[in-house]
Amino acid sequence: MSQPQGRMGQPDAVLLDVDGTLIDSNAAHARAYVDAGRELGRALDYEEVVRLIGMGGDKLLPRAAGIEEESGLGERLTARKKEIFSARYLPELKPTPGARELLHRLRDDGIKLVVATSASEQELGKLLEQAGIGDLIQATTNADEVEGSKPDPDIVLAALERAGFPAERCVMLGDTPYDVKAATGAGVRIVAVRSGGWGNADLEGAIAVYEHPRDILEHYDTSPFGRGG
Numbered sequence: 076m077s078q079p080q081g082r083m084g085q086p087d088a089v090l091l092d093v094d095g096t097l098i099d100s101n102a103a104h105a106r107a108y109v110d111a112g113r114e115l116g117r118a119l120d121y122e123e124v125v126r127l128i129g130m131g132g133d134k135l136l137p138r139a140a141g142i143e144e145e146s147g148l149g150e151r152l153t154a155r156k157k158e159i160f161s162a163r164y165l166p167e168l169k170p171t172p173g174a175r176e177l178l179h180r181l182r183d184d185g186i187k188l189v190v191a192t193s194a195s196e197q198e199l200g201k202l203l204e205q206a207g208i209g210d211l212i213q214a215t216t217n218a219d220e221v222e223g224s225k226p227d228p229d230i231v232l233a234a235l236e237r238a239g240f241p242a243e244r245c246v247m248l249g250d251t252p253y254d255v256k257a258a259t260g261a262g263v264r265i266v267a268v269r270s271g272g273w274g275n276a277d278l279e280g281a282i283a284v285y286e287h288p289r290d291i292l293e294h295y296d297t298s299p300f301g302r303g304g
Contacts, residue, residue, distance in 0.1 A: 085186070085300065085302045086240075087240040088186060088187040088240045088244065088246075089181055089187070089245070090190075090234040090246070090263065091188060091189065091192075091212075091247075091248050092191060092251075092254050093206070094193070094250075094271070095128070095171075095268075096171065096270065098206040099270065101125060101271050103165070104128045104164075105121055105125035106121065106164060107160035107163065108124050108139065109121050111152050111155040111159055114155060115155065117140050117152065119140055129225060129249075129250070130226055131193045132193075133224055134224060134226075136149050161201060165202075170206045171270040173287060173290070174287075174288045175207055176289065177291055179211065187240070188212050189212075189213065189215070189234045189238045190214070191231050191234035192215075192216070193225045193230065194217055198217075214237040216233040220233055225256075226256035226260070228260035229257075230257060231258050231263055242263045246264050246265065247263050247264070248265070248268070250268050250269070250271030250273060251271055251278075252278060255279070265281050266283050266298070267284045270287040282299055
């Protein structure tokens with residue numbers, strides 16, 4: 076855990092990333108991309124891809140595979156990746172430590188929970204179900220609803236609108252540098268967790284960094300989510 080920077084009081088809403096933050100899925104997404112690329116004759120490097128998970132596919136594919144998502148090959152690779160992820164990897168995924176318990180605590184404190192994710196609408200429902208947290212979420216936004224994917228701030232701005240509170244009364248929870256950039260670009264403070272595989276230096280710009288949701292829960296009262304945060 077790194078110490079929170081400054082004090083703002085308890086937020087009215089928390090904007091939630093999902094992959095890597097609430098469910099341990101970043102590596103599985105990367106493997107699904109590599110598997111799909113192999114089937115379609117395009118070699119993707121796992122180590123490169125996994126460091127790009129968290130940004131939208133429209134930005135990931137040009138960097139990882141040198142192809143545009145809207146190209147014929149890009150569309151086939153994206154579709155096959157989703158099929159592989161859903162069938163081969165999703166059923167085995169686990170929530171990050173303390174994910175449901177933290178969301179319960181936030182809900183108990185009257186904080187509105189709004190998802191802000193780079194996943195598609197179809198993927199999001201499956202992810203929330205697999206993580207066992209779908210019943211705790213009060214509103215969602217997804218990549219299908221916005222023009223620019225993370226690290227652009229569009230999805231965070233959409234989540235703010237869905238939350239119904241100004242940026243200064245919200246905090247985002249995420250796990251990648253792309254979450255940090257998207258949140259800060261929207262004027263929203265962000266708390267980061269290392270459960271997605273990134274370190275403190277990568278998450279610079281977050282107001283606090285914790286190991287995983289359970290770590291936040293264990294320090295809840297002094298975290299940016301607590302009444303004394």
